[in-house]
Amino acid sequence: MTDLNTLGEIGLIERIRQEIPTPTHSETIHGIGDDAAVFDWGDDYGLLTTDMLVEGIHFDLTYVPLKHLGYKAVTFGVSDIAAMNGLPIQVTISVGLSSRFPVEAVDELYEGIRAACVAYNVDLVGGDTTSSRSGLIISVSVLGKVPKDLITYRHTAQPNDVICVTGDLGAAYLGLQLLEREKQVFLADPNMQPNLSEERAYLVQRQLRPDARTDMVHELRDLGIRPTAMIDISDGLASELLHLCHQSGTGAVIFDENLPIDDQTHLAADEFKISPVTAALNGGEDYELLFTVRPQAFEKLETNARITAIGYLTPDPTQIVLSTKAGQQTPVRAQGWENLMQKK
Amino acid sequence: MTDLNTLGEIGLIERIRQEIPTPTHSETIHGIGDDAAVFDWGDDYGLLTTDMLVEGIHFDLTYVPLKHLGYKAVTFGVSDIAAMNGLPIQVTISVGLSSRFPVEAVDELYEGIRAACVAYNVDLVGGDTTSSRSGLIISVSVLGKVPKDLITYRHTAQPNDVICVTGDLGAAYLGLQLLEREKQVFLADPNMQPNLSEERAYLVQRQLRPDARTDMVHELRDLGIRPTAMIDISDGLASELLHLCHQSGTGAVIFDENLPIDDQTHLAADEFKISPVTAALNGGEDYELLFTVRPQAFEKLETNARITAIGYLTPDPTQIVLSTKAGQQTPVRAQGWENLMQKK
Numbered sequence: 001m002t003d004l005n006t007l008g009e010i011g012l013i014e015r016i017r018q019e020i021p022t023p024t025h026s027e028t029i030h031g032i033g034d035d036a037a038v039f040d041w042g043d044d045y046g047l048l049t050t051d052m053l054v055e056g057i058h059f060d061l062t063y064v065p066l067k068h069l070g071y072k073a074v075t076f077g078v079s080d081i082a083a084m085n086g087l088p089i090q091v092t093i094s095v096g097l098s099s100r101f102p103v104e105a106v107d108e109l110y111e112g113i114r115a116a117c118v119a120y121n122v123d124l125v126g127g128d129t130t131s132s133r134s135g136l137i138i139s140v141s142v143l144g145k146v147p148k149d150l151i152t153y154r155h156t157a158q159p160n161d162v163i164c165v166t167g168d169l170g171a172a173y174l175g176l177q178l179l180e181r182e183k184q185v186f187l188a189d190p191n192m193q194p195n196l197s198e199e200r201a202y203l204v205q206r207q208l209r210p211d212a213r214t215d216m217v218h219e220l221r222d223l224g225i226r227p228t229a230m231i232d233i234s235d236g237l238a239s240e241l242l243h244l245c246h247q248s249g250t251g252a253v254i255f256d257e258n259l260p261i262d263d264q265t266h267l268a269a270d271e272f273k274i275s276p277v278t279a280a281l282n283g284g285e286d287y288e289l290l291f292t293v294r295p296q297a298f299e300k301l302e303t304n305a306r307i308t309a310i311g312y313l314t315p316d317p318t319q320i321v322l323s324t325k326a327g328q329q330t331p332v333r334a335q336g337w338e339n340l341m342q343k344k
Numbered sequence: 345m346t347d348l349n350t351l352g353e354i355g356l357i358e359r360i361r362q363e364i365p366t367p368t369h370s371e372t373i374h375g376i377g378d379d380a381a382v383f384d385w386g387d388d389y390g391l392l393t394t395d396m397l398v399e400g401i402h403f404d405l406t407y408v409p410l411k412h413l414g415y416k417a418v419t420f421g422v423s424d425i426a427a428m429n430g431l432p433i434q435v436t437i438s439v440g441l442s443s444r445f446p447v448e449a450v451d452e453l454y455e456g457i458r459a460a461c462v463a464y465n466v467d468l469v470g471g472d473t474t475s476s477r478s479g480l481i482i483s484v485s486v487l488g489k490v491p492k493d494l495i496t497y498r499h500t501a502q503p504n505d506v507i508c509v510t511g512d513l514g515a516a517y518l519g520l521q522l523l524e525r526e527k528q529v530f531l532a533d534p535n536m537q538p539n540l541s542e543e544r545a546y547l548v549q550r551q552l553r554p555d556a557r558t559d560m561v562h563e564l565r566d567l568g569i570r571p572t573a574m575i576d577i578s579d580g581l582a583s584e585l586l587h588l589c590h591q592s593g594t595g596a597v598i599f600d601e602n603l604p605i606d607d608q609t610h611l612a613a614d615e616f617k618i619s620p621v622t623a624a625l626n627g628g629e630d631y632e633l634l635f636t637v638r639p640q641a642f643e644k645l646e647t648n649a650r651i652t653a654i655g656y657l658t659p660d661p662t663q664i665v666l667s668t669k670a671g672q673q674t675p676v677r678a679q680g681w682e683n684l685m686q687k688k
Contacts, residue, residue, distance in 0.1 A: 003443075004443060015450075019451075021462060031470060032468075032469065032470050032471070037470040039434065048434065048485070054475070054476045057477060090383065092381065096401075097348065099347075102346050103345075103348055104345055114364065121368060124364050124365070124376075125372060126375060126376050126380070126393065128396045130402070133478065133479065134477065137440065139394065139396055143392060
């Protein structure tokens with residue numbers, strides 16, 4: 001018998017993938033290996049993604065309000081559709097609940113789900129409700145669409161492409177640290193009131209109620225830009241940059257001083273003695289997009305405050321490095337399965 | 345705070361449904377309230393269904409081999425697509441695993457998933473793999489299609505329609521009783537070998553590795569028959585007949601002597617002192633279809649050994665009754681949420 005941890009999550013997915021029969025339906029264009037599966041629906045490509053969120057692994061109800069969790073579950077799936085340069089259309093949500101949850105908890109969860117459906121303009125069309133032995137489980141599937149000439153995969157980037165990220169990075173991770181600290185304070189003294197100052201609101205919001213970047217999909221279309229590759233980085237910038245490079249057969253250089261990090265993230269990182277660069281690279285849960293564009297296309301994005309160029313792709317797939325201000329280069333590394341299991 | 349059990353599963357779904365915003369995408373034809381959501385995809389309707397299976401609620405790994413479980417998970421979703429008179433095209437499977445599962449367990453589960461994909465001619469296109477705090481969780485989503493003029497809903501049946509079921513009923517429930525008994529014997533004496541005789545193989549197979557009736561979808565098409573309504577009865581014949589009647593605004597009379605019950609089911613029911621009619625009505629987990637046809641259309645089905653007429657629809661929606669040989673009529677009742685929670 002082989003322990004799952006020896007294989008790792010990537011190893012496990014690769015093992016499953018290798019054993020999957022070739023699709024027999026000609027409309028199935030692309031299966032496992034991207035943010036969403038791709039189907040030929042005539043004028044457009046159809047997109048389908050599915051994610052599972054498990055209490056105690058992906059969220060801690062000590063400090064995650066159910067309303068925010070419902071919103072975040074939809075964000076999870078919508079972000080995968082956005083990463084294919086698509087827009088979401090329908091969503092299904094399945095919920096497994098242990099008997100400790102009252103009806104009001106379900107109401108609260110669905111309040112957040114509904115708010116997200118309105119925010120992302122997606123129709124809630126179904127789901128399943130079941131009991132569970134312990135805790136809350138949420139499974140979300142999102143159907144979306146993308147015009148055929150706009151789809152973006154992970155494997156189509158080229159050397160010299162500019163590597164861009166949307167928004168800023170590391171804030172969700174520092175938000176988690178703040179919430180975890182407050183939880184410990186609360187556990188030590190349940191009469192203690194949480195001490196989350198106004199200035200920290202951004203970090204906490206990034207953790208509890210992140211938004212998927214469908215706005216960037218619209219913006220790129222308006223600018224007439226189709227990325228050469230794109231990927232959702234909610235699992236962490238480092239691991240997703242590695243995926244994009246491995247699948248495209250390229251290397252990469254990214255510059256630590258270019259990583260977009262909010263002032264609040266810097267302040268909290270100081271306080272927690274965490275490197276803000278590590279938080280940005282490996283913190284995860286930033287529902288942002290990593291994408292690449294041809295150098296000439298980047299000119300149209302240069303002045304866009306919501307998009308930051310963090311480096312460029314190189315021809316040598318063995319060299320995926322972080323370059324410091326001092327010129328030092330270190331290999332970009334992803335977190336392991338074990339770390340993820342502990343963190344999430 | 346209100347206990348979930350006071351609301352019941354149907355009440356909970358109704359509560360969620362009432363609060364769902366009206367779809368904003370014109371291609372969303374039908375959302376919650378049928379076996380699958382329905383989308384306008386041009387020539388065809390697209391279908392999407394999602395289900396969640398939780399260890400300890402839906403399956404007991406003491407006697408359910410993981411290979412069979414993988415197969416059954418796909419069957420679960422495919423059966424919902426068949427109930428809309430559709431055929432499945434793509435499937436995604438998400439799996440939550442606690443650390444007690446070795447890599448070999450995942451292999452076994454996926455072996456069954458793959459076998460089902462081949463059997464139902466469906467492409468496995470994605471999923472999610474995550475850890476769970478306790479036990480195994482499987483979420484399955486299936487995309488399918490149906491020609492627009494063949495779709496069948498639950499709400500479109502009419503009085504005088506003939507009520508039909510495919511296959512036979514109650515076998516899966518008796519299979520479960522056999523497996524539960526063997527489990528108790530094993531728990532009392534782990535050296536004891538299971539005593540599942542050859543004759544019982546059919547019952548155990550109906551419980552462990554049921555097949556969705558996509559074959560009946562093909563057969564009905566070949567015969568040129570479009571049911572007036574159809575529903576999957578894996579939750580039990582009684583509850584699903586009630587759904588069909590409530591949504592169609594009809595009553596029904598079904599005849600106990602017409603219920604298709606296998607000889608092995610009769611024998612095992614005798615042994616367990618369970619009424620075979622109760623097993624057929626409320627046992628559940630028979631992955632069969634309940635459908636209605638106009639009386640004139642039924643002539644084409646009369647000699648079909650795989651389809652049984654069990655009664656007819658009536659105009660009075662308050663009268664949904666089981667009629668015995670002696671002419672006695674009793675109201676058809678569904679199992680409650682609590683019973684389901686205990687049983688599954």
